[in-house]
Amino acid sequence: MxxxxxxxxxxxxxxxxxxxxxxxxxxxxxxxxxxxxxxxxxxxxxxxxxxxxxxxxxxxxxxxxxxxxxxxxxxxxxxxxxxxxxxxxxxxRSPIDLGQAGKAARADWTRAWQAGEVVALVRHAERCDRSDHLCLGPEDGITQVGNDSAVRVGKGFTSLGMQQAQVFTSPLTRTVQTARAMFGQDATAQPWLESCGSSLRNEVVAHKVAQRNLVLVTHSGCISDFEKQTGFPHAIAADYGSTLFVRIDAKGQLEVLGILNAEAWSRLNSD
Known part of the structure; x- marks a missing residue:
């Protein structure tokens, strides 16, 4: 095997x-x-x-x-x-620039002014303590350059007609001087235009008289407060002498019309 x-x-x-x-x-x-x-x-x-x-x-x-x-x-x-x-x-994010807006927007703004429905929040002119320009007076006031700019803004308001308008200002020197340069006389000082804050919108509506325009010479912080309370929380800070225009009708309904910079008044007056 x-x-x-x-x-x-x-x-x-x-x-x-x-x-x-x-x-x-x-x-x-x-x-x-x-x-x-x-x-x-x-x-x-x-x-x-x-x-x-x-x-x-x-x-x-x-x-x-x-x-x-x-x-x-x-x-x-x-x-x-x-x-x-x-x-x-x-x-x-900011209200429309009325200086660059079309004729329709300007016409709407002008009609509202003629109807006595406008509140104009004006930032004071150039501050003396933040500029190298010659001061108009005290250091807490405005510069001579700012005074000249305020005069031109005032002429723009005068061309619209100031017969049915009230002018208020904050108690601070720079706003008092700005209002005087704009209209040639002192305006009524209102403390709430200095303190501003969350109640500003209500203060503005409460002081608006029917069929009378209201011009408020105030501060950039106050204008920012107002814009936040009227739908523009991220608006660009107001320049010196710029004006925020708002319409408030007889029923108290508020509408932001736009903003106009100081230098734009000259172009509007020449149109």
């Missing part, structure tokens, strides 16, 4: 049967060859599965890239939309 020698039957490198070994029987040799062919076929199948797996991974990777690109485009689109909205808000 032939004894099978396992050490000669398998090679050390592959652990496959050595079909050329003289110790292997013919029948077993045939079976061994079939086994080797079967293993080769399995190896081909495994290789085939590996190719398919690689193709699948490639497709998944491409799909993920497309999804990431889509997300990136979405983020960029959202950023552009936010920038456009922010730009729009930035442009419209």
């Amino acid at each position: 032939h004894i099978f020698n396992s050490r000669k039957f398998f090679t050390c490198s592959s652990l496959r049967p050595d079909v050329n070994s003289p110790n292997i029987q013919p029948a077993f040799k045939y079976a061994t060859i079939k086994l080797i062919k079967s293993q080769a076929s399995c190896a081909c199948e495994v290789k085939g599965h590996g190719v398919e797996r690689q193709m699948l991974l490639t497709a998944v990777y491409k799909q993920r890239r497309i999804l990431r690109l889509g997300k990136l485009l979405t983020v960029i689109g959202a950023g552009v939309a936010i920038a456009l909205v922010s730009g729009f808000v930035w442009v419209t």
